[in-house]
Amino acid sequence: MTGSGDNLQAQRDRDIEAMRACVKHARDLLDSARAVFQIKHANIAFHLALLALEELGRRELIGMQRIAENSGKERPWEKHALAHKKKIFWCFFGLEFLSGHIQRERLDALNELSATLHNQRMAALYVDYQDENLSIPEDAIDPKYCAELLTLAEAQVKIAENEKLREHVEPEDLELQAWFLSVTSKKENTPLIFSKTSVDKLSELNDAKKWALWLKEQFDNAAVQSREQLQQELERSRSVPEKGTKNKWKIRFRITSQSHSVRQKPLNIFNERAEWIKLTAVQGRPNQLIVEFTLKDNIPIEGLWHLGWGVARYFVAALNIATMGFWWWHLPEDIDSYYESVEDLETKARIEIKRNPSLRVDWGGNRVLSEEDMIRTVLCFVSFPPPFEREKHKPYDYYTAGLTFLSINDVHWQCEVQAFGNFFESLRAMMEKFGDLQPGQPYLAALDKAIREMIPALNGEEKFPDILSAFDKKDPSGVIVTLSEVAMMKILCDTYYQHRTLKRVVKETSGGPAKEPEKVD
Numbered sequence: 194m195t196g197s198g199d200n201l202q203a204q205r206d207r208d209i210e211a212m213r214a215c216v217k218h219a220r221d222l223l224d225s226a227r228a229v230f231q232i233k234h235a236n237i238a239f240h241l242a243l244l245a246l247e248e249l250g251r252r253e254l255i256g257m258q259r260i261a262e263n264s265g266k267e268r269p270w271e272k273h274a275l276a277h278k279k280k281i282f283w284c285f286f287g288l289e290f291l292s293g294h295i296q297r298e299r300l301d302a303l304n305e306l307s308a309t310l311h312n313q314r315m316a317a318l319y320v321d322y323q324d325e326n327l328s329i330p331e332d333a334i335d336p337k338y339c340a341e342l343l344t345l346a347e348a349q350v351k352i353a354e355n356e357k358l359r360e361h362v363e364p365e366d367l368e369l370q371a372w373f374l375s376v377t378s379k380k381e382n383t384p385l386i387f388s389k390t391s392v393d394k395l396s397e398l399n400d401a402k403k404w405a406l407w408l409k410e411q412f413d414n415a416a417v418q419s420r421e422q423l424q425q426e427l428e429r430s431r432s433v434p435e436k437g438t439k440n441k442w443k444i445r446f447r448i449t450s451q452s453h454s455v456r457q458k459p460l461n462i463f464n465e466r467a468e469w470i471k472l473t474a475v476q477g478r479p480n481q482l483i484v485e486f487t488l489k490d491n492i493p494i495e496g497l498w499h500l501g502w503g504v505a506r507y508f509v510a511a512l513n514i515a516t517m518g519f520w521w522w523h524l525p526e527d528i529d530s531y532y533e534s535v536e537d538l539e540t541k542a543r544i545e546i547k548r549n550p551s552l553r554v555d556w557g558g559n560r561v562l563s564e565e566d567m568i569r570t571v572l573c574f575v576s577f578p579p580p581f582e583r584e585k586h587k588p589y590d591y592y593t594a595g596l597t598f599l600s601i602n603d604v605h606w607q608c609e610v611q612a613f614g615n616f617f618e619s620l621r622a623m624m625e626k627f628g629d630l631q632p633g634q635p636y637l638a639a640l641d642k643a644i645r646e647m648i649p650a651l652n653g654e655e656k657f658p659d660i661l662s663a664f665d666k667k668d669p670s671g672v673i674v675t676l677s678e679v680a681m682m683k684i685l686c687d688t689y690y691q692h693r694t695l696k697r698v699v700k701e702t703s704g705g706p707a708k709e710p711e712k713v714d
Contacts, residue, residue: 208255215252216353219245223346235339236331242339242346249353373405440469441490444501447475447483448509452518452556454479459564470508472567482520482562484508503580506593508570511577513596515569517687518556521596525603528552552602554680569695576694588626591619592686599679609674616682617664620689627693637665647688657681 226241391408398404457474464471469488475481484505492500512520529551535544578585595615598608620640624630630639640661663672 212252212255215248215255216350219248219252219346219350219353222248223343223350226343226346230336230339230343233336234331235336236334239334239339239342242342245346246349249349252353369402369405369409372409439490440487442486442488442492442497442501444486444488444505445483446505446522447481448512448520448522449524450480450482450518450520450562451524451554453516453520453560453562453566455482455562459562459567462564463567467571500580507577507589508574510589510593510596511570511574512566513683514573514592514687514690516560516562516566517684518560519554519596519599519683521600523600525552525599525601527603527605529604531604548604550675552604552607552676554599554676556680569691572695573690585626588619588622591615591622595619595679595683595686599683602676609676609679610669612679613660613674613682614664614669616679616686617661620682620686623686623689623693629693637661643689644685647685647692 222241222245226238226245229241230238391404394404394407398407455474456479460472460474469486471485471487473483473485475483486501486504486508488497488501509520509522529548530546535546536542537544577589592615595612598612598615602608602612621630621636624636624639624643629643630636637658657678660669660672660674660678663669
């Protein structure tokens, strides 16, 4: 009978074998890249060389796992090992993180390099033909540039081939490494980690390890502050003009997500602090969430339906904004088919035909509802105006209408235009509410400025401005709106509301200073 020590040693041996295999595969890829380069296929050689760098990045991530087997259960490195840009980044960053020697300039350069290389690789992989513009892969990579990448990859492979495997890292360093990997694997943290304030701090400290410790302190302080506010703000948001004396009504409903899975653990943390809202994961249905509201006796039965319905819609809207995903009572079912069966009468065979593309939005894979998501949900929820201030509901009514159209968009009724239009008007109303759109000011100019502040990478989109212009003129008949544009418009609403609201709510509820959100670089 083998003991746990034997199992642990066997796992270490497998990790070492995998790391060595990564290096060998990187060498094979690089040799293949050189051979392809010799027959003047620079774009393919570029791709193979970049795959070699990715394998070295995977090796670094396996190495982190090997020396950190006792550091935690979440294995945060696995998400990085599945992402192309992350693997390129860690190829160069790697265990240098633990040394503390990396500086701001190198971090900036590695971020930019990994993104640039991946984008150039994508341009060099496929023939692209849109709007009569033809992009041919062999034209995408200059041979001199490819030769430089081959030289860089050769240097990295040689370093890996000659590097001695690290056997020991201090426990506190392992814990910090695991934490850093975990937070950087979540997209919502990226603007904070690489914000101007954070990167300036790295420049000031001139030490990656000290910088990571400072980052962790910021995240820990924010988490403590958010948890302290949670119960107080949820209780405040339940109030109506007259204060209730006792619990009277319980409303229970179920929502479904097209973007997230639900686990009970973060919900338990939420439920401990939320007196009148309780959340429950559904066993066997990981994309479903049960929500329970407990309301007080100051709500008469005559008003219970409408008030409960309004509060429920607000909560679901807040959840959508906070997670940048899609949650609703029901989701479209007939998204690529309308039939029960199709049979070839000559061959007696059943065939399957599907609508392509399917009427389903890709919200991103493996997204799990987290405690951070729930904190943002609460902060969005409590920032909405109370039910009796109907004149302030315009942005949120448009937003929930957009969600409603998304939920019924199928092969029987494609309503992308209606969904897009409602999110478009929701964002207009949000910008009016926060003063970013003044009376008489052109909406699209103000919107362009807001987009540049929040999502600079969106600049240069070819079709989106045409669609925005058509909706601004209230004549969308000349443009084609797909679910991709609908999803982008919704995410713009989500990003804008978070950008303008969360810091303000924290300031109002804590009484402390709150800085304006940093520009997302």
